[in-house]
Amino acid sequence: MDPVKPKRKLPIIHRYSESLTFKVSTTVIIIMLVALVVFSFVLETSDRQKLANDITTNGDTFATFTAQPIYNDYSQFYSHLDSGDFKDFKSLVQGMMTEDTNITKIQLVSISGRILFDSDEFTTGQYTGSAYRTITNLTTLNEISSNSPLSSRSLKGSNGQTEIVVPVTEIGGSYHVFSVRYILSYNSLNALMNDVYMRIAIVTVILLVFVITVSVFYASRLVLPIKHLTEVANRLRGADLEAKADVTSKDEIGQLGLTLNEMATRMKSYIADIEVSKQKLEDQYHILKQEHIRLEASIESLNVGFIMTNANNEVSMINRTAKDILSHEQTPEGSSTKIDIDKQTWTADYIQTRLTKSFDIKASIEKVLSTTRSVLKDELNYNGRILRLFMAPVTEIEDEHTINKLGAVILLEDITEAKILERSKDEFFSIASHELRTPLTSIRGNSSMMLDYYKEVFKDQQLQEMMQDIHTSAIRLIDIVNDFLDVSRLEQGKVSFSYAAVSVEKVIESTAYEMKATINEKKIYLKVDKLTLDTLPQVWADENRLKQVVYNLVGNAAKFTEKGGITISARLEPDKDKIKVLVTDTGRGISQDSQQLLFHKFQQTGSSLLTRDTTRGTGLGLYISKMIVESMGGVISLDHSDTDKGSTFSFTLPVATPERQATAKKDDTQTNTTTGMTTAKT
Amino acid sequence: MAKILVVEDDPLMSRMYQKIFTFEKHEVDVASDGEECLTKVLTFNPTIILLDVMMPKMNGLQVLEQLKGNPATKAIPVIMLTNLAGQQDAETALSKGAVKYIIKSEHEPKEIANMVQEVVAGYTRNAIPGTA
Numbered sequence: 001m002d003p004v005k006p007k008r009k010l011p012i013i014h015r016y017s018e019s020l021t022f023k024v025s026t027t028v029i030i031i032m033l034v035a036l037v038v039f040s041f042v043l044e045t046s047d048r049q050k051l052a053n054d055i056t057t058n059g060d061t062f063a064t065f066t067a068q069p070i071y072n073d074y075s076q077f078y079s080h081l082d083s084g085d086f087k088d089f090k091s092l093v094q095g096m097m098t099e100d101t102n103i104t105k106i107q108l109v110s111i112s113g114r115i116l117f118d119s120d121e122f123t124t125g126q127y128t129g130s131a132y133r134t135i136t137n138l139t140t141l142n143e144i145s146s147n148s149p150l151s152s153r154s155l156k157g158s159n160g161q162t163e164i165v166v167p168v169t170e171i172g173g174s175y176h177v178f179s180v181r182y183i184l185s186y187n188s189l190n191a192l193m194n195d196v197y198m199r200i201a202i203v204t205v206i207l208l209v210f211v212i213t214v215s216v217f218y219a220s221r222l223v224l225p226i227k228h229l230t231e232v233a234n235r236l237r238g239a240d241l242e243a244k245a246d247v248t249s250k251d252e253i254g255q256l257g258l259t260l261n262e263m264a265t266r267m268k269s270y271i272a273d274i275e276v277s278k279q280k281l282e283d284q285y286h287i288l289k290q291e292h293i294r295l296e297a298s299i300e301s302l303n304v305g306f307i308m309t310n311a312n313n314e315v316s317m318i319n320r321t322a323k324d325i326l327s328h329e330q331t332p333e334g335s336s337t338k339i340d341i342d343k344q345t346w347t348a349d350y351i352q353t354r355l356t357k358s359f360d361i362k363a364s365i366e367k368v369l370s371t372t373r374s375v376l377k378d379e380l381n382y383n384g385r386i387l388r389l390f391m392a393p394v395t396e397i398e399d400e401h402t403i404n405k406l407g408a409v410i411l412l413e414d415i416t417e418a419k420i421l422e423r424s425k426d427e428f429f430s431i432a433s434h435e436l437r438t439p440l441t442s443i444r445g446n447s448s449m450m451l452d453y454y455k456e457v458f459k460d461q462q463l464q465e466m467m468q469d470i471h472t473s474a475i476r477l478i479d480i481v482n483d484f485l486d487v488s489r490l491e492q493g494k495v496s497f498s499y500a501a502v503s504v505e506k507v508i509e510s511t512a513y514e515m516k517a518t519i520n521e522k523k524i525y526l527k528v529d530k531l532t533l534d535t536l537p538q539v540w541a542d543e544n545r546l547k548q549v550v551y552n553l554v555g556n557a558a559k560f561t562e563k564g565g566i567t568i569s570a571r572l573e574p575d576k577d578k579i580k581v582l583v584t585d586t587g588r589g590i591s592q593d594s595q596q597l598l599f600h601k602f603q604q605t606g607s608s609l610l611t612r613d614t615t616r617g618t619g620l621g622l623y624i625s626k627m628i629v630e631s632m633g634g635v636i637s638l639d640h641s642d643t644d645k646g647s648t649f650s651f652t653l654p655v656a657t658p659e660r661q662a663t664a665k666k667d668d669t670q671t672n673t674t675t676g677m678t679t680a681k682t
Numbered sequence: 683m684a685k686i687l688v689v690e691d692d693p694l695m696s697r698m699y700q701k702i703f704t705f706e707k708h709e710v711d712v713a714s715d716g717e718e719c720l721t722k723v724l725t726f727n728p729t730i731i732l733l734d735v736m737m738p739k740m741n742g743l744q745v746l747e748q749l750k751g752n753p754a755t756k757a758i759p760v761i762m763l764t765n766l767a768g769q770q771d772a773e774t775a776l777s778k779g780a781v782k783y784i785i786k787s788e789h790e791p792k793e794i795a796n797m798v799q800e801v802v803a804g805y806t807r808n809a810i811p812g813t814a
Contacts, residue, residue, distance in 0.1 A: 434736070437765050441787045442694040445702070448790040453705045478787045 020226065024219035025212060032211055036204055043196065051189045055102045059164050060152050062096050063182040066106065067150055067166040070180070074168075093119055101191075104161070105183040161185050225253045232260055241268045305412030308394070309348060311405055313362055318346045325414045326354040330384045358382045359389065365408045368393045372403070379419070388413040426494075433485045437478060444474035483620045487601070490627040497542040497631060501656035504570050504579060505533040507543065511550045512568065519558055525565030526554070532569045539579050540656040545628045549636075552621045553583040553649050561587030564646070578652040582639065586646040590638070598638055599626045629653070684802045685709045687728035689719040689745065690763065691737045695786065699732065702791035703798070716740030720748055723755050730802050733780070735764040735771045743775055750779040759801055 069089065093106050097119055108117035152166045164182040225247050235243035241264055247257030296317075299306050305322030309315055323341040330336055344350060352361050358380055368375055374392035381387075390411040396404040447470045451458060458464045489495045512528050519526045539546070550568070557566045564586030571580055590598070599622045622636075629636040634653040641647035654660060686703050688710060690696040696712045703710040711726045713719040715737055723731065731749070735742035742762060749755045762783035764772040772783035781801055784794060 434765060437787045438692050438694055441765075442698055444787070445698040445791045448792065449698070449702055449705065452790075452792055482787075 020223040021216055021219035024222065025215035028215040029208065029211055032207060033204075036200070036207075040197075040200055044193070048189065048193060051192065052186060055100075055184060055186055055189055056154055056162055056164070058100060059103060059162070059182050059184045060154065062100060062103065063106075063164045063166045063180055064150055064152055066092060066096060066182075067168050067180040070108075070168045071150060089117070093117070094122060097122070101187045102184050102189065103182055104185040104187065105181070107181040107183075109181055225249065225257070229253070229257055229260055232257075232264075236260070236264050236267065241271065305410075305414075307351070307410040307412070308407060309365060309410070310407040313348050313365060313407075315346055315348050315351065316407065318351075322410075322412050325385075325387065325412050326351060328383045328385050336384050355380075355382055361410075364391055368408055369405045379415075384416075385414055386416045386419045388415045425488075429485055429488055433481055436481045440474050440478045440481065444471060444478065447471035447474060483624065486624055487620055487627075490624065490631070495631070497545060499540055499542060499632075501538040501661060502541050502543045502546060503538055504536055504546075504581060504653075505530075507547050508533065508550055508568050508570065508581070511547055511554060515551070515554055515558070519566070522558060522562070524558065524561050524563065526558075527565060527567045529567060529569035532571050536570055536572060536579055538656040539653040540660045541632045541653050542628075545632065546653070549625045549628055549651060550581065550583070552625045553651075556621060556649070557583050557585035557587065557647070559587075560589075561585045561646070572655075573652065577655055577657070578634070579655060580650055580652045582648055582650040584646065584648040589643040589645055589647055590641040591643060595638060595641065598622055599636070625651070683707055683709070684729040684798070685711070685726065686798065687711050687713060687719065687723060687726055687731045689713045689716070689731060689737075689742075690734040691715055692734075695734070695763075698791060699794070702795050706795045706799075716742075716745040716748075719745055723749065723758070728758060730798060731758055731760045732798070733760050733762055733775075735762055735775065735783075741771075743771060743778065746775055746778050746780055761798065761801060 066089075069092070089108075097103050097106065103119075106117075106119040107115055110116055150166055150168065152164050155163045155165065162184040164184065166180045166182075168180060229245050229247070232243045232245045243264065245257035245260045245264075247254045299317065300319045302319060303321055305325045306317070306319045307315060307322050308317040320341070323344075323346060324338075327338040327341045328336055329339055348361060355361065359377065359382075364375060368391050372393050372395060374390065377387075377389040377391075379386055380389050392409050394406040394409055396406055398404060447467050451464065451467050451471065458467055486495075508528055512526055516526065554566060554568065566586075567582075567584045569582050569584070571582075572578075573580055601620060601623045626636050629651045632653055634651055636651040637649070639648040639650050686708050688696055688699045688703070690699065690712070691714050693714075696714065700710050700712055711722060711728070713722045716739060719731070719733070733742050733745060737745075742764075746760055746762075749758065749760060756779070759781045760775075760779065762772045762775045762780045763786055764783055765786055769783075769785070772780075772785075775783060782797070784797060789797075
């Protein structure tokens with residue numbers, strides 16, 4: 001596009017020359033003038049010619065008429081010639097000249113060329129002598145004279161005059177005597193023409209004025225509505241939508257006006273719509289902005305590091321906590337410092353440099369976006385800290401086939417302290433258990449040996465009893481330590497169960513065998529219901545732990561039974577997928593209130609009177625049993641209990657089906673060989 | 683009457699075992715770490731070795747490997763001593779050639795002595811002792 005030329009200040013005429021009015025008027029005027037010129041031209045040529053001819057003819061006639069009396073009365077003229085007085089002729093000529101102003105001169109010329117009469121005599125009173133003031137020369141005159149008398153000849157002159165020559169002879173004579181010469185100047189014609197021209201000029205001027213006035217008037221009238229429409233359009237352009245074209249004519253201008261009005265109306269409604277939309281947009285924007293502020297504030301307030309990347313792997317949001325987490329540095333000496341998080345630009349690349357080789361952000365983002373699955377990195381070592389990193393894709397599902405990948409979101413947690421705590425808890429338990437057990441074993445062992453090998457020294461009953469108590473206490477303490485360790489490890493899920501197809505019958509029998517001694521001391525029976533055990537399928541369980549549970553239940557039963565005994569039985573459940581083991585005692589039962597407390601930590605029912613038995617008096621027995629049974633996929637419960645009648649406890653375990661045996665996942669265990677702790681890898 | 687080498691780093695425990703085996707009329711020697719064990723085994727020539735699983739510097743399993751790798755000592759039966767926590771290692775030890783493992787805190791010294799006697803007498807390798 002050409003650059004806009006600067007507007008020159010045009011002289012007023014120039015400006016008006018651009019207006020429509022001027023153009024229209026000028027056109028009309030020019031047309032008129034052209035018409036007039038053409039008219040004049042036509043008039044001049046044709047009419048002039050005709051008029052000239054008329055004059056010539058007239059002249060001709062007069063000249064002949066004048067010559068006629070000469071011809072008729074030749075002798076008279078001839079005789080009067082010398083005297084120069086031929087009155088009739090002269091008055092005739094005068095009359096002629098008065099009548100026809102085109103005749104400028106009439107001459108009577110002799111054959112020798114002598115001017116006998118010249119009409120100048122009337123004006124000047126004399127005529128010049130013999131000077132030949134004619135337009136034709138003598139030769140031509142003689143030529144004409146040779147023609148028959150009274151036959152006129154017209155000759156054109158150089159100065160627009162016409163000469164008519166009529167030769168006269170004696171009647172019947174062939175000898176030319178006189179010539180009547182008429183010199184025509186077309187005066188009347190000229191006068192007429194001038195008159196006409198004058199009239200034309202006047203008419204032209206009048207017409208001109210008239211036409212100018214009318215055309216200017218009409219043009220501006222024509223232009224007026226256009227001007228009006230222009231003004232209306234200008235106002236519309238200037239967003240003044242109330243402008244209305246006021247045109248009533250049915251012509252094209254009227255159409256234009258209507259269209260303009262319609263346009264204005266439509267524009268108005270569009271603009272109104274736009275205003276409404278604009279308002280809505282503003283409101284939405286405001287709402288959105290507030291939402292955004294809330295969101296940002298929430299994210300900033302999290303005590304979890306939050307990083308969000310967009311589709312181009314650029315960081316679109318990072319909260320303070322994330323920067324804080326990534327701010328750790330280790331000095332060469334090994335102490336930790338922090339960088340100034342506010343002085344950095346946290347781009348994806350910068351974050352990568354902070355994490356160094358421990359984690360490839362971009363690769364992980366790629367993976368997360370391509371698989372649309374989240375990723376959890378449980379332990380990420382970086383600069384002496386331990387982080388937990390969670391990454392998930394941010395996607396927008398448009399339809400079945402279109403998923404827009406908007407970026408990824410990363411959550412960071414500094415779990416260094418938590419991990420340290422965990423490890424110190426582990427260490428505490430292992431150290432505690434190890435450190436406690438050794439002296440306890442020493443107490444137990446030494447007191448036992450004292451009783452066994454120094455019987456003479458301990459002959460004294462009291463002494464013996466004291467030593468017994470020391471020994472028993474040691475055992476009890478060992479049991480408590482074992483229980484505590486067991487509970488903590490079971491609760492933390494750090495216990496590995498080695499599953500196998502186990503014979504319930506075998507376990508129950510061996511437990512019964514081991515407990516027989518202590519049972520007998522209490523004078524109660526321990527029966528194993530062999531009938532129910534015979535045809536049982538094997539269970540899928542950890543054998544040692546199964547034994548532990550049976551041990552616990554039987555031990556509890558023994559604790560609360562003074563008379564009668566304990567019966568152990570087992571059966572296959574109706575769904576054929578579980579085996580139920582039941583331990584029934586005829587003891588004092590458990591009250592309703594106490595039943596609520598069963599299987600909870602540290603709850604004991606009744607007083608526990610421990611002799612050298614094998615029950616654990618820590619109140620953790622049933623709690624541990626419950627955790628074990630449930631870990632192995634079973635359910636433990638008190639089936640029923642009646643005061644002074646006895647109680648029945650039971651637990652179920654899954655049958656060792658081929659499917660279960662096939663899907664046996666070897667528990668990932670790792671043994672810390674320093675502490676001897678066996679931990680299950682989660 | 684056997685020659686028993688007790689390899690145990692904790693003096694409380696080693697003294698206890700020394701006593702019980704002495705009471706039971708056996709000859710006892712004590713080593714407090716793996717290195718000492720490997721030295722003493724060659725001079726003492728024990729009939730049986732009681733080897734603690736958890737020891738500093740060289741742990742019981744490593745000592746066991748050494749013993750079983752040495753033709754001079756590989757025939758000597760080894761019983762692993764452990765507390766409850768080291769049970770996993772003890773089971774591993776069985777696969778490396780140990781005869782048995784005993785959970786120290788679970789037994790009276792007399793029981794331990796009986797077990798040792800059984801092993802020496804029969805030198806049998808039991809089935810995996812459940813709650814030995």
